[in-house]
Amino acid sequence: MDCVTFRKDINAYLSDELTDEELNDFLIHLRSCPECRDELEINFIVIEGINILDEERSDYDLSKAYNRSIQASERYISFKKILLTLRYIVDTLLFWTVLTIGYFYLFTIYGLRL
Ligand SMILES: [Zn+2]
Numbered sequence: 200m201d202c203v204t205f206r207k208d209i210n211a212y213l214s215d216e217l218t219d220e221e222l223n224d225f226l227i228h229l230r231s232c233p234e235c236r237d238e239l240e241i242n243f244i245v246i247e248g249i250n251i252l253d254e255e256r257s258d259y260d261l262s263k264a265y266n267r268s269i270q271a272s273e274r275y276i277s278f279k280k281i282l283l284t285l286r287y288i289v290d291t292l293l294f295w296t297v298l299t300i301g302y303f304y305l306f307t308i309y310g311l312r313l
Pocket of ligand 1: 201202203205232235
C-alpha cells in the first residue's frame with residue numbers, strides 16, 4: 200500500500216469498514232510510514248474529539264485512545280492470522296485422514312496393495 204491509498208482508507212478505517220485484507224495492508228503501511236501515522240492520529244483525534252464534545256467528557260485522553268485503537272486493530276489481525284493458520288492445519292490433517300482411511304478401506308474391502 201502507498202501513502203495515497205492509505206490516506207484514502209483513513210475514513211474507512213475509522214468507521215471500521217475495511218476488510219480484513221485491507222486492514223492488514225493498512226496496518227503494515229502504518230508501521231512503516233511516520234507521515235501516515237501522524238495523518239491517522241490527527242484524523243482520529245479530530246473525530247474522537249467531536250464525539251467527546253457531544254458526550255461532554257473532559258477527562259478523556261485522546262492520545263491513549265488512539266494508541267488503544269491501533270493496538271486493538273493489531274490484535275484483531277493477529278487473531279485472524281492465527282485462525283487462518285489453525286484452519287490450514289485442520290484442513291491438512293483432514294485431507295490426510297480421509298486419504299489414509301480411504302486407503303485402508305480399499306485395502307480391507309478389495310485387498311488392494313499400493
Ligand atoms: Zn505513508
